[in-house]
Amino acid sequence: MKNLYILIVSILFLACGDKENNAEPVVDTTTESNMISATKAQFKSENMVLDSLKTLHFQSTIPVTGMIDVPPKNKSSITTFVGGYVSHTPLLVGEEVKKGQLLVSLKNPEYVEIQQNYLEIAEQLNYLKAEYDRQKSLYDEEITSEKNYLKAQSTYKSNLATYNGLRKKLQMMNISPSAVEQGQITSTINLYAPINGNVTKVNVSNGSYVSPNDVIMEIVDIDHIHLELSVFEKDIMHIKKGQNIEFKIPEASEKTFEAEVHLVGTTIDETTRRVKVHGHVDKDLANFIVGMFVEANIITDSKSGIGLPNEAIVSINNNSYVLVLEATTTESYQFKKLNVSVGQKDENYTEILNPEDLKNKQILVKGIGMLMEEPSEE
Incomplete structure (x- = not known):
C-alpha cells in the first residue's frame, strides 16, 4: 500500500509539471532581434x-x-662605334647633363690607324683626280685609249669612295677630318650627350674596355x-x-x-x-x-x-x-x-x-x- 501511494503521488506531480510547461507563453523576438x-x-x-x-x-x-x-626620344643609350679603353668618365648616376656635354673619353691605337688611312687616301686623291681629268681630256681628243681612261676613272672613284667612307667614320667618332688633313692625329675620342637629361646608368670605369655592343651609360630626359x-x-x-x-x-x-x-x-x-x-x-x-x-x-x-x-x-x-x-x-x-x-x-x-x-x-x-x-x- 505504501508503494502504491508513492506511485500515485509521482504520477500526479509529473502531470502538474507538464501542464505548467505547456502553459508558458512564447515570446515574439522579431522586433527585439x-x-x-x-x-x-x-x-x-x-x-x-x-x-x-x-x-x-x-x-x-x-x-x-x-x-x-x-618616350623613346627622351631616352638615350651611349655607345661607341669603335671599341676602346675608358680614359676619362667624370659623371655619376643622377647628374644632370646638357646636350653636347662631354660624357666619356676613349683611347685605342686603332683610332690612329683610321686617321692614317684617311690621310693617305686624302693625299692620293688629289693626284688620282688630276690623272683622271688628264685621261678624260686625252680620251675626248682621241689621243689615249678608252682602256687607260676607264682605268684612271675606276681608280679615282674607288679611292674617292674610301675617302668619303673614312671621312664619315671620323665624323661619327667625333674626330675632325679637316684637323687630320692638317696632320693633327689623336689617339683619343670623346663621346658627347645627344640630349638634355639626367644620367641614370653608368656601366664603366676608368681603364675598362668597351666594345661597340656595350652600353656605356644611359641618359633620360624627364621633361615628358x-x-x-x-x-x-x-x-x-x-x-x-x-x-x-x-x-x-x-x-x-x-x-x-x-x-x-x-x-x-x-x-x-x-x-x-x-x-x-x-x-x-x-x-x-x-x-x-x-x-x-x-x-x-x-x-x-x-x-x-x-x-x-x-x-x-x-x-x-x-x-x-x-x-x-x-x-x-x-x-x-x-x-x-x-x-x-x-x-x-x-x-x-x-x-x-x-x-x-x-x-x-x-x-x-x-x-x-x-x-x-x-x-x-x-
Missing part, C-alpha cells in the same frame, strides 16, 4: 560616429597597373614623363582618349596623383592579352623616377548619388544592413538594424538605392563592426 544597444561608455571608447546620408560623386573605374616611363599602363582586353573598349587617371606609387607614397589618357594602343600582347595605354602626367606633381611601379584607376564614368561610408554598412547572408539611431537614454544608445539596397561602390563610399528609408535619420557610420559582425566564410 532588430534592436541593438550600445552604452555611452562603449560609444565613446570605440570612437563611434553618427552621421546622415550624403550626396556624393561615384566614379566607374577600371583598375590597371603600369610604370613611369618616358608619362604613364605606360597595361589594360586587359576585356576592358579596353571602355578606355577613351581624354579620360582622367588617378594613380599611386605604392612603394613610395600614399598620395594620389592625376593624369590623362593620351593614347590607346591598337594591338594586343599575345602572351598577356593586354593593351598599352599611354597617359600624360604633369611633371611638376612629384619627382617621379623612370621605372617606378604604379597602381592606377582609369575613370570611365562619373555620377552623383546618395551614399554612406563603406564602414557604415555590414553584409550578412548577402544582405546589407545599417544601424539607425532610434532612441537615446541616460546610459545608452538604441539602434535599429535596417536592410538597405546598395548600388555603385568605390574605394570609400557606397551608393544607397533606397535613401527614403533613411531620410533625416542618424546612422552609425563608424563602429558598426563592434556591434554587428559579418559571418566568416569557410
Whole structure:
C-alpha cells in the first residue's frame, strides 16, 4: 500500500509539471532581434560616429597597373662605334647633363690607324683626280685609249669612295677630318650627350674596355614623363582618349596623383592579352623616377548619388544592413538594424538605392563592426 501511494503521488506531480510547461507563453523576438544597444561608455571608447546620408560623386573605374616611363626620344643609350679603353668618365648616376656635354673619353691605337688611312687616301686623291681629268681630256681628243681612261676613272672613284667612307667614320667618332688633313692625329675620342637629361646608368670605369655592343651609360630626359599602363582586353573598349587617371606609387607614397589618357594602343600582347595605354602626367606633381611601379584607376564614368561610408554598412547572408539611431537614454544608445539596397561602390563610399528609408535619420557610420559582425566564410 505504501508503494502504491508513492506511485500515485509521482504520477500526479509529473502531470502538474507538464501542464505548467505547456502553459508558458512564447515570446515574439522579431522586433527585439532588430534592436541593438550600445552604452555611452562603449560609444565613446570605440570612437563611434553618427552621421546622415550624403550626396556624393561615384566614379566607374577600371583598375590597371603600369610604370613611369618616358618616350623613346627622351631616352638615350651611349655607345661607341669603335671599341676602346675608358680614359676619362667624370659623371655619376643622377647628374644632370646638357646636350653636347662631354660624357666619356676613349683611347685605342686603332683610332690612329683610321686617321692614317684617311690621310693617305686624302693625299692620293688629289693626284688620282688630276690623272683622271688628264685621261678624260686625252680620251675626248682621241689621243689615249678608252682602256687607260676607264682605268684612271675606276681608280679615282674607288679611292674617292674610301675617302668619303673614312671621312664619315671620323665624323661619327667625333674626330675632325679637316684637323687630320692638317696632320693633327689623336689617339683619343670623346663621346658627347645627344640630349638634355639626367644620367641614370653608368656601366664603366676608368681603364675598362668597351666594345661597340656595350652600353656605356644611359641618359633620360624627364621633361615628358608619362604613364605606360597595361589594360586587359576585356576592358579596353571602355578606355577613351581624354579620360582622367588617378594613380599611386605604392612603394613610395600614399598620395594620389592625376593624369590623362593620351593614347590607346591598337594591338594586343599575345602572351598577356593586354593593351598599352599611354597617359600624360604633369611633371611638376612629384619627382617621379623612370621605372617606378604604379597602381592606377582609369575613370570611365562619373555620377552623383546618395551614399554612406563603406564602414557604415555590414553584409550578412548577402544582405546589407545599417544601424539607425532610434532612441537615446541616460546610459545608452538604441539602434535599429535596417536592410538597405546598395548600388555603385568605390574605394570609400557606397551608393544607397533606397535613401527614403533613411531620410533625416542618424546612422552609425563608424563602429558598426563592434556591434554587428559579418559571418566568416569557410
